[in-house]
Amino acid sequence: MVSLCLNSLPLPPSSCPKKLTETSSSFSNGSIGTALKPIVVNGNPPTFVSAPGRRIVAVGDLHGDLDQARYALEMAGVLSSDGQDLWTGEDAVLVQLGDVLDRGDDEIAILSLLRSLGIQAKAKGGAVFQVNGNHETMNVEGDFRYVESGAFDECADFLEYLNDYEYDWDEAFVRWCGVSRIWKDERKMSRNHWGPWNLRQKGLIARSVLFRPGGPLACELARHAVALKVNDWIFCHGGLLPHHVAYGIEKMNKEVSQWMRGLIEEDTNRNMPFIATKGYDSVVWNRLYSRDISDLADYQINQAKTLQALGAKAMVVGHTPQFSGANCEYNCSIWRIDVGMSSGVLNSRPEVLEIRDDKARVIRSKRNRVSELQMVDYL
Secondary structure (H helix, E strand, C coil): CCCCCHHHHHHHEEECCCCCCCEEECCCCCCCCCCCCCCCEEECCEEEEEEEEEEECEEEECCHHHHHHHHHHHHHHECCCCCCCCCCCCEEEEECCCCCCCCCCCHHHHHHHHHHHHHHHHHHCCEEEEEECHHHHHHHCCCCCCCCCHHHHHHHHHHHHHCCCCCCHHHHHHHHHHHHHHHHHHHHHHHHHCCCHHHHHHHHHHHHHHHHCHHHHHHCCCCCCCCEEEEEEEEEECCCCCHHHHHHHHHHHHHHHHHHCCCCCCCCCCCHHHHHHHCCCCCCCCCCCCCCCCCCCHHHHHHHHHHHHHHHCEEECCCCCCCCCEEEEEECEEEEECCCCCCCCCCCCCEEEEEEEEEEEEEECCCCCEEEEEEEEEC
């Protein structure tokens, strides 16, 4: 029998910077003859984004389903349909609302795809942003209750694959989406050699190495915010409340990022940023805007105060599957776009939210055609 321990798998050197600093960056359209101003990003991780004149598309929870993720991105007009995983969104801005992890087998492949698209989008004057959800923070915390066996296997494959690249993280990570299927097929052929118990143990150890604070994938997640403002729109997984805004969303984003990077001292009283990641009313767990309840008065006051304090027109959230499809509440100032598209959740038809000139519409697939469900004018 093969014996495994934490030290039996290669430990990648941390890809995290030693210090988290404030940043402001901008990038412009690479094409000639356009008059759009460059996208300006403030905060590390990104918190406030100015993207003048851009089409914005938002995609909800993906939960490890690479096929459905690709389908949603193709519907959004930002991913090629030829299997080459090319950015087709030109200068558009894509926002993914978290919960890439858990309930599916291809989590790292989806993260890899989004990173690749982000690089390609930047070259065209567009951008890709992600916000972390509760399942991202759970995995960094070491809570693997919702991890599928295939996802543990993917972690073991990915850690071994990193060794082939001698831990050139950026190149290896971006390429993983294109080769993950090959590794999966080869693993199935060699399963008899390892045996199911040893494979599971190997995957568990690999996941712990990759996602623990300061681990390579924890540091990758640390690049993303828990709350993001693009133009006049707020994007977060569960929902912002007035006390989150009073605390400071840039401060929250930085604290979550530092925790994921392993930069918070172990002897401090706060090993993880509670206001953003723990509790029913934290940013990643909040379901107050997504419930179907009869008395919405208190929540309407909360969202109105939150939006006013941030100078925003609307908020887009995921986290809670909407059985009737993506929809809006509070005079369409809150959009709920988690439709449970992953086969590990509802396996529903993907839907995406498109925002253009402050007009929002939900795009839903109906076999081979795309139909508009809702359009709201905010002008």
